[in-house]
Every structure is written in C-alpha cells, then in structure tokens.
Amino acid sequence: MSAELFVYGGRKLVGARWRHYGRTPWAVDCLGVLVLAAAHAGLPFEDEPIYSQEPIDGLLRAGLQRRFGPPVPGGFRSMRQGDVPLFRWGNGPPTHVGIAANHPSGGLSLIHSNIVNGCVEQSFSKILVAAFVDCYRPSWYNAWAEEPSSHSEVPRWVPSSGTHSLAMP
Numbered sequence: 001m002s003a004e005l006f007v008y009g010g011r012k013l014v015g016a017r018w019r020h021y022g023r024t025p026w027a028v029d030c031l032g033v034l035v036l037a038a039a040h041a042g043l044p045f046e047d048e049p050i051y052s053q054e055p056i057d058g059l060l061r062a063g064l065q066r067r068f069g070p071p072v073p074g075g076f077r078s079m080r081q082g083d084v085p086l087f088r089w090g091n092g093p094p095t096h097v098g099i100a101a102n103h104p105s106g107g108l109s110l111i112h113s114n115i116v117n118g119c120v121e122q123s124f125s126k127i128l129v130a131a132f133v134d135c136y137r138p139s140w141y142n143a144w145a146e147e148p149s150s151h152s153e154v155p156r157w158v159p160s161s162g163t164h165s166l167a168m169p
Helices: 002-011 030-041 059-068 126-131
Strands: 084-087 099-102 108-114 118-123 132-136 156-160 163-167
Touching (some): 002 099
16 A cells, blocks of 8 residues: 555656755655655655755665665566666766656556656656666565555546546545
C-alpha cells in the first residue's frame, strides 16, 4: 500500500512548475517530488538542507545510498513501482531523481520535475533509459509487499479521452 501512496503523492504534484529547492504542491524540484510524495504517504524521508542546482560530484548518489542503501541489483530491469531511479545527463555526475510508477498503458513511467517541463509523468523513453544510472529501493519497500493492495481509498489511473486522470476504485 505504501508504494501506491508514494506514487500517488508524486502524481498529485504533476503540473507543478519547477523551482530549485521547491517543496510546495505548486513548485517543486526533482528531490522535492520525493520529499512531498513520502510525506503524503506518511513515510520517513530525510530532506537535504542545502544543495546546488547541479549537485557536486557524487553527493546526490551518496545521499540516496545513505537514505535507501545500495542500488538495486539488476539495474533498470529490476526497477518497479515506488523505486527511486537516478539519472546522469551527458558525461557529468548523476544530477536527477524521480519515482518509478506503473504506467497506465503498461510498463513503467517516471514521475519527476525538471526545469523545462515542471513536474510530469512520462514513459521511459530511449533518452531516459540511456541516462539511467542506478535504482534505489526505499527500505520501507520491504513492508509494502506484505500490505494488502485493495485499499478502497487509494486512487488508480483510468484512461479517459486519450488522457489519464485519477479516479477512485
């Protein structure tokens, strides 16, 4: 259940504009998506007090490992809903994170916020797959597998007129 709530918390932010160190439903950066989604799900998440727009070499990865432990073995192929993927654009250090979600049309999608589009959910394109570095599974995930998944208050994605909207089961 917590994985679903974590993803739902991220989806509630879709449409928010991007803002460095944003932690509000109307302005959020990529790490802010994780912070607010975890808060929505009632899950513990240690926020970063200060960080630059372009993380210094290794600090983002080190922060993820401190929070979630080592990367998931198997990388992209092992990723599942609720995981936290890490990305690198170009040759520099990894600088971007998001939340993996089950896409309404099948496969996985990424909920993330970037300077160009703000907070969006998109399928894993070739560009995202090529930029993928590691995947982290929050420690709370172990308990998620044991929780029932048929909670009537958790919204689900329902296709509607070519777009996706939230609906209650």
